[in-house]
Amino acid sequence: MLGEPHYAMGMSQTRLHTCMLCEAVCGLEVETEGNTVVSIRGDAADPFSRGHICPKAVALRDLHEDPDRITQPMRRAPGSDRFEPISWDDALAEAGEKLAAVQKQHGRNALALYLGNPTVHSYSALLAVPFVGKALGTRARFSATSVDQLPHMLSALQMFGHQLLFPIPDVDRTDYLLMLGANPLVSNGSIMTAPGIHKRLDALRARGGTLVVVDPRKSETAAIADEHVFIRPGSDAYLLLGMLHTVFADGKVNLRQHAERADGLDEVRTLAARFSPERVAARTGVDAERIRRITRAFVAAPSAVCYGRVGVCTQEFGGLAAWLINVLNLVTGNFDRAGGAMFTTPAADLVGVASKLGERGHFGLWKSRVRGLPEFGGELPVSVLGEEIETPGEGQIRALITHAGNPVLSTPNGARLDKALAGLDYMVAIDLYRNETTRHANLILPTEFGLERDHYDLAFYTLAVRNAARYVEGILKPPAGVRPDWQVLFDLALSLHKHGGGRRDTKLVWTIRALRALGPRRLLDLLLRFGPHKLSLARLKKDAHGLDLGALEPRLPSLLQTKGKRIALAPALFLGDVARLEAQLDSTMATNGELLLIGRRNLRSNNSWMHNSQRLIKGPEACTLIMHPDDAKSRGLIEGQEVRVRSRVGEVAVPLAVSLDIAAGVVSLPHGWGHARPGVELRVAKTRAGVSLNDLTDDQKLDSLSGNASFSGVPVTVSR
Numbered sequence: 001m002l003g004e005p006h007y008a009m010g011m012s013q014t015r016l017h018t019c020m021l022c023e024a025v026c027g028l029e030v031e032t033e034g035n036t037v038v039s040i041r042g043d044a045a046d047p048f049s050r051g052h053i054c055p056k057a058v059a060l061r062d063l064h065e066d067p068d069r070i071t072q073p074m075r076r077a078p079g080s081d082r083f084e085p086i087s088w089d090d091a092l093a094e095a096g097e098k099l100a101a102v103q104k105q106h107g108r109n110a111l112a113l114y115l116g117n118p119t120v121h122s123y124s125a126l127l128a129v130p131f132v133g134k135a136l137g138t139r140a141r142f143s144a145t146s147v148d149q150l151p152h153m154l155s156a157l158q159m160f161g162h163q164l165l166f167p168i169p170d171v172d173r174t175d176y177l178l179m180l181g182a183n184p185l186v187s188n189g190s191i192m193t194a195p196g197i198h199k200r201l202d203a204l205r206a207r208g209g210t211l212v213v214v215d216p217r218k219s220e221t222a223a224i225a226d227e228h229v230f231i232r233p234g235s236d237a238y239l240l241l242g243m244l245h246t247v248f249a250d251g252k253v254n255l256r257q258h259a260e261r262a263d264g265l266d267e268v269r270t271l272a273a274r275f276s277p278e279r280v281a282a283r284t285g286v287d288a289e290r291i292r293r294i295t296r297a298f299v300a301a302p303s304a305v306c307y308g309r310v311g312v313c314t315q316e317f318g319g320l321a322a323w324l325i326n327v328l329n330l331v332t333g334n335f336d337r338a339g340g341a342m343f344t345t346p347a348a349d350l351v352g353v354a355s356k357l358g359e360r361g362h363f364g365l366w367k368s369r370v371r372g373l374p375e376f377g378g379e380l381p382v383s384v385l386g387e388e389i390e391t392p393g394e395g396q397i398r399a400l401i402t403h404a405g406n407p408v409l410s411t412p413n414g415a416r417l418d419k420a421l422a423g424l425d426y427m428v429a430i431d432l433y434r435n436e437t438t439r440h441a442n443l444i445l446p447t448e449f450g451l452e453r454d455h456y457d458l459a460f461y462t463l464a465v466r467n468a469a470r471y472v473e474g475i476l477k478p479p480a481g482v483r484p485d486w487q488v489l490f491d492l493a494l495s496l497h498k499h500g501g502g503r504r505d506t507k508l509v510w511t512i513r514a515l516r517a518l519g520p521r522r523l524l525d526l527l528l529r530f531g532p533h534k535l536s537l538a539r540l541k542k543d544a545h546g547l548d549l550g551a552l553e554p555r556l557p558s559l560l561q562t563k564g565k566r567i568a569l570a571p572a573l574f575l576g577d578v579a580r581l582e583a584q585l586d587s588t589m590a591t592n593g594e595l596l597l598i599g600r601r602n603l604r605s606n607n608s609w610m611h612n613s614q615r616l617i618k619g620p621e622a623c624t625l626i627m628h629p630d631d632a633k634s635r636g637l638i639e640g641q642e643v644r645v646r647s648r649v650g651e652v653a654v655p656l657a658v659s660l661d662i663a664a665g666v667v668s669l670p671h672g673w674g675h676a677r678p679g680v681e682l683r684v685a686k687t688r689a690g691v692s693l694n695d696l697t698d699d700q701k702l703d704s705l706s707g708n709a710s711f712s713g714v715p716v717t718v719s720r
Contacts, residue, residue: 015475016043016544018455019057020121021606024188024195025457026053027470027546028060035477037061037451047548048468052196054188055604055616060450062613064476068681069432070446072481081679083434083444088483091443096495098426098442102399103137103501109369110398111501112140112389114382116405117607119143123458124486124520125403131512133378135493137503139366140388140397146381147411149191150708151313151322154363154376158571159326161561163361163377164351164462166191167326167341169307170552171200171465174339175209176301178294180236180325181311181712183219186603190309193457193464198224200465210301212294214239214286215311216598216712217626217668218661229294230663232285233596233713234315236308237581239284239291240324241275246295247331248272254333261557264570268327271570271578275585283585285663299332303339311598315712317581319705323574330569342552343559346461347469347535348527351559360561363573369395373707381707382411383699389420398425403489408436409608409674409692412709413649413699418677430488435609436692439679445492447485452478456524456540469528470546471537490516577705594715595631597647599671599693608672611685623690624657626668627718632658635718645669647716649698652691667718669693671711 017028027046031038040058044051063069073091074083086094102110113136119125133141145153157163169192171177182190184197194200201211201224213222214229214236222228231239247253248269255262277288284291298304306328312321326341334340354360364374368384370391380388385407389397400421408414408421414436421427421440429438430445438444454473461469490512496502497509515523521537528535533549540547557565601607604616611617625645627637637643639658644651645667654669662668674692675685693711701710 012038017451017472017475018457018470019053019060020450020455021056021060021610022188023190023193023460023463024052024197025049025193025460025464025470026057026195028053028057030451030475032475037064037476043545045545046470048464048466048470048546049195052199056606056610059610059613059616062615063450064452066612068612068683070434070444071479072446074444076442081439086443091445092491092495095428095443095492096499096501099399099401099428099496100499100501102425106398107395108137108502109140109395111136111138112142112385112397112400113138114385114400114402114405114407115143116403116407116410117144118404120459122453122485123456123524124453124484125489126458127520127523128486128489128515131508131515132489132493135497135502135505135508135512136401139375139380141379142382142385143379144382144405144410145379146376146383146707147314147709147711148310149313150376151318151703151706152191153361154319154706155322155326157361157363158573159323159568161360162351162355164354165343165559165561166463167329167335168192168344168463168465168552169305170339170342171197171204172551174204174303174305176298176304177204177209177211178298178304178306179211179213179221180306180308180321181215182307182309183215183221183601185220185224186601187309191463192307193460210297216663216666217600219600229286229290232283232663233598233666234317234710235284236312236315237317237320237324238275238280238585239286240321240328241272242277242280242284242288242291243295243298243328244268244272244324244331245276246292247299247328250296250299252299253331255330256333256337258330258335258556258567261565262330262567262569264568265331267570267575268331271575274582280585303337304332304334305329305340311712314709316701316703316710318703318708318710320574320577320581323571327569330567336554336556338551343555344462344464344552345467345532345549345555346464347531347533347549348456348458348461348524349531350458350462353527355561369393376707381702381709382407383702383707383709385411386413386417386420386699389424400424400427401430401492402427402437402441403430403485406435406437406608409672409694412694412697412701412711414674414692414694415650416699428492430485433609433612434679434681436674436677436680439677445488446482447488448474448478448482451476453484454521458524466551467549468546469533469535469540469549471540472544473541486520487516573705580704594717595627595665595667597645597696597714597716598666598668598712600668601671605670605672611673611675611688612682614684617684617688621655621688623670623673623688624655625718626657626659626662628662628664628666629658629660630664631667632656637718637720641720644719645696645716647696647698647714650695652695654691667716669696
């Protein structure tokens with residue numbers, strides 16, 4: 001039976017769960033007394049995470065008990081910033097009526113949907129969102145994708161035929177790991193689900209392997225690497241082209257088994273010939289001989305893999321950089337083989353199911369109304385959300401639904417978006433807190449979260465460095481006034497339809513009603529049963545610590561979704577963008593006293609929303625501006641003083657930290673802080689409010705190819 005979870009009262013007991021706060025999917029042992037958490041520790045019997053957890057997992061208790069958490073629907077009192085309780089029936093009826101009225105008067109695209117990062121950590125929300133998105137009937141859909149991994153998805157779509165065909169670094173077997181713009185010791189892995197990554201990297205070095213980290217900052221991961229390479233922010237594509245130039249010039253191209261199925265090698269060779277290490281050295285800040293040495297070591301290793309993450313994606317040439325990483329792995333023979341870049345075989349095969357439904361992804365089918373930026377997979381770049389709300393005319397966004405998101409703190413030019421949200425006709429937030437974004441809502445609809453709900457990592461087992469599966473049931477009783485996220489999403493869509501809004505599709509509405517009755521567990525069970533490992537929820541419940549499904553295996557060409565199952569080494573989309581890259585290479589690097597701003601994250605911080613836990617924010621000040629000593633000296637600045645940081649769009653005042661761990665000419669501010677705005681109900685977070693990086697990042701500065709935000713390398717001035 002796949003029944004509801006039960007909650008023993010009185011006696012202490014230990015139950016199993018999974019942390020859902022990042023991509024590492026660490027197994028947990030949770031000791032409870034009744035509905036109270038006594039302790040949380042890593043599950044040593046989990047074959048994938050093997051007992052590893054980070055400090056965030058322990059704070060799941062704080063989230064469950066947080067007095068600031070919203071535990072019943074709340075409605076803004078008319079004409080004020082005060083919120084008052086409202087019943088679920090009344091809240092859903094009002095939301096459907098108000099949102100439908102906006103669409104009737106201004107068109108379906110006047111309603112927007114924004115999905116925050118936690119959405120992907122809930123299998124039930126992931127299963128509901130595609131149907132709800134269609135039911136809303138709007139093209140104004142946004143998510144955290146376009147401030148994160150969009151370039152990787154675009155590369156996957158163009159090269160392999162499906163937007164979710166991410167090559168994963170086989171860290172457990174590689175001999176040489178080249179990391180660009182990634183800090184997995186803090187992120188716990190990203191587009192690389194790798195619990196206990198520190199131990200995995202230690203094992204790499206213990207077997208004689210090499211770890212090289214390329215980053216403008218000597219990050220926590222760079223500090224344990226065999227070699228750290230400082231690089232100018234936003235120049236990864238130049239470095240990769242310099243490496244490819246060396247591979248071709250040395251005559252070391254080796255596609256191995258892919259030689260007969262890869263198209264475009266000659267085009268890549270011709271392109272790389274224009275970018276010698278000498279030509280790219282000044283722009284990257286990496287000298288030519290070092291580029292050649294690292295390339296030759298990469299090529300000579302028995303196995304090697306290049307892996308790039310947020311720092312690679314969130315820059316002006318993120319699309320090109322993500323593509324070139326795949327090209328480097330392919331032409332050096334490190335693709336779809338042990339120790340290289342490989343594809344997973346997940347128990348619930350999202351790629352396989354989507355492909356059978358004809359959903360492989362698409363790009364540029366329509367464009368944003370104001371700036372003309374391309375959609376990707378049905379979503380517009382979130383950098384345009386503010387301007388689409390502000391700019392009058394047909395299609396102007398006048399209403400918004402957010403799910404588990406805080407774009408005021410997590411998207412570029414948050415101050416502009418903050419102001420724009422205040423001008424909406426109506427807003428519904430599905431969320432746990434009144435934060436910097438949801439404070440603008442007319443309704444806040446709270447959901448179950450954390451240890452209260454069952455969990456299966458539908459997305460992140462697709463990105464895992466080893467095939468695994470684990471399902472757990474909820475172990476805490478949720479507050480009486482909250483509902484499951486999938487139920488709220490479905491009910492909101494049905495209410496909109498009832499009041500005459502959304503897509504007028506009777507079959508779709510019938511499908512949503514049927515799915516709501518069926519529930520996400522049954523859908524997950526079907527995905528597992530028809531997946532490559534032929535599992536079931538019953539089987540996973542029996543193996544409660546999780547299943548080890550084996551190391552990654554070669555999966556090409558069968559996995560390819562391109563015509564003729566070919567690998568596109570040189571898609572025209574990327575080749576066409578090289579002219580933009582080359583034009584900047586030949587331009588003068590005039591600084592005018594400006595520094596280049598990059599972000600960073602902290603192990604105890606989860607984007608913008610785990611700062612209301614005292615155990616996570618205690619200790620030294622985390623929200624500081626890191627600057628090289630030479631840059632501080634030339635400006636007359638000293639450690640600990642408050643400095644003013646200005647960009648084109650705004651300014652903040654923040655304490656200064658002087659360190660040799662950052663490249664000269666670069667400064668770093670952490671992502672996700674800035675909790676001092678009025679109307680925010682986060683009492684603990686307010687005591688260490690910090691400032692928002694995204695009050696400085698520029699909504700006009702992005703990768704014009706993909707539409708992804710360009711956080712890395714924002715020009716700023718710093719003064720007393």
